[in-house]
Amino acid sequence: MRRFSVLALLREGLAGQRGWQPQWRHPEPKPAYDALIIGGGGHGLGTAYYLAREHGLTNIAVLEKGWIGSGNTGRNTTIIRSNYLFPESAALYDHAVKLWESLSQELNYNVMFSQRGVMMLAHTVHDMQVAKRHVHANRAAGVDNEWLTPQQAQAFCPLLNIGDIRYPVLGAALQRRGGTARHDAVAWGYARAADALGVDIIENCEVRGIQRDANGAVTGVETTRGTIRAPRIGVAAAGNTSVVLRMADVELPLESYPLQALVSEPVKPVFPCVVMSNTIHAYISQSDKGELVIGAGTDAYTSYTQRGGPHITSHALEAICELFPMFRRMRMLRCWGGIVDVTPDRSPIIGKTGVPGLYVNCGWGTGGFKATPGSAHVFAWTIARDEPHALNAPFTLERFRDGDLIDEAAAAAVAH
C-alpha cells in the first residue's frame, strides 16, 4: 500500500497526477478462505480489517453483491454520537466514538471525522424530561452530554429559530464529541487498509446459499461467482440480513424499512453543527461539499425497494423550514432511501446465531453508521475467538427469548 502524505501529494502534483495506484485489488474469488464476511459496507469491511490486523486472519474475503459502500454506508446522514440511555449502549457507541477519533491516522485515509457537536432539541415537557434523563445517565457513564437552555442552543447554532414555531425549542442536549464523517471514505479507507493486509474484496458477488455439514456447521457459500468454502462466516448485510440468514434457517427479530434522506444544492458554510429533532422529526448538518444533509423518518411499511414516499421527505422539510427559516428557499438536489433492519428494542444484534461458525451483526436500524468502527472491532473479536467481546456480550440474539432487552426504543420515546 502506498501511503498517502503531503509529500506524496506534492510528488504527484509535480508529476501530473499520473502515478496514483488503484486503492484495492479486484481479485477472483479463491475456492476457500479461513473466513468470509458477507456484506461490503463499513461494518463488513471494518470487520475484515480488524480480523486481519488484530487477530491475524488474513486469508479472508468480503463478499459484496453490488459495489462496496453501495448500501446504507453510502446512504446515511453521517451523524456520529454516543449519547444513548442504557450503559450497554453508551459503552458500545462510545467505543466507536473513541475509534473514530483516531481512525484517519490508523487507516492513513482521511475519513473527515469532524467533532462539530450533535444537538438534540426538546420541544415538549416530556422531551425535556427524556433528554435530561439521557444527560444525567450519560454523565454517570462517563459519556459527555450537556443540557442547554433555548438561548444557549441558539448561541451554539445561530440559525436556529427557538420561538416563533408551533413546537418552540424548550432546550437541547448537546454532545460536543459528536459530529459527522465522510461515509464513502469510511468504506474506501477500510477496504484499502484491509486489502493491504491481504483481504480479498469481491464485488458483484451475491450469496445465494449457505452450505452446512452433517452437524449443521457452516462449510461455505454458493454465490453468483461460484462456490466458496469457509469454516467461519460473518454476516453484516444490514437490510438484507433476514434474507441471508434464512439460507441457514436462522429466524431473526428484524423488519426492514426504507429510511430516506436528501441533500440540498451546495452553498457556502452556514451550518456549524448537527441538529436533530426527534419530536418534529428532522436531522440536519452541512457536508464539507456544502450540501445540507437532511434525514427524514422511516416509511410505515417493510420494503426492500431503497425508496420511499415523498410525503415522508416533505414532512422532514416542513420541520427544517420551521426550525431554520433561512432555508425556506433552498432547493433540494437529490433524495434516496436505504433499507434499515430494525429490532424490537432498537438495539443491534452482534454475536452467534446458534449455527456453528455463523455470526451475525445486524439490527442497527436507523443508526448504524455512527457505530461502524466499534461494531466492526467487536464483531471481528467475536468471529476470531468464537465468543463475544465484553462490549457486545449483552447484544445477543437470545436476549429476545430471555427478556434482556436493551430498550432504546422505549428510552427515546419516539421513532428513531
Place this chain on the structure above:
Amino acid sequence: MLLIECPYCGERPEPEFVYGGQAHIARAADPAQLSAQQWTRFLYLRDNKRGLHAERWRHTHGCGRFFNALRDTTTDQFLATYKVGEQPPPGKDPR
C-alpha cells in the same frame, strides 16, 4: 406515496392508513402452555420477506377497520387486499 385498496372503502392514499405488521400471526389458544422460544416467535420473530408479503393495515382515517394485504416488498406493488379472517387469494399465499 402508495394507493391502497381498503376492502370496505376502496382506493385511498397511504397517509389514511397505519401499517400493522406481518399478518396471520395467531395468538396461542392456551398462552400459559407456550415455551419461551414459542413466545419469542409470537412476539418478535418476523418473516421480513423479500418478495410477496402478507401484512395488516388499518384504515385509521377512514372506516377505522383492519384488513390484510399482499404486497411485493421488492416493488411495493399491492397484489390483493382482503378482510380480516380471510385467507390470501388462492395461489398467492406467501407463507
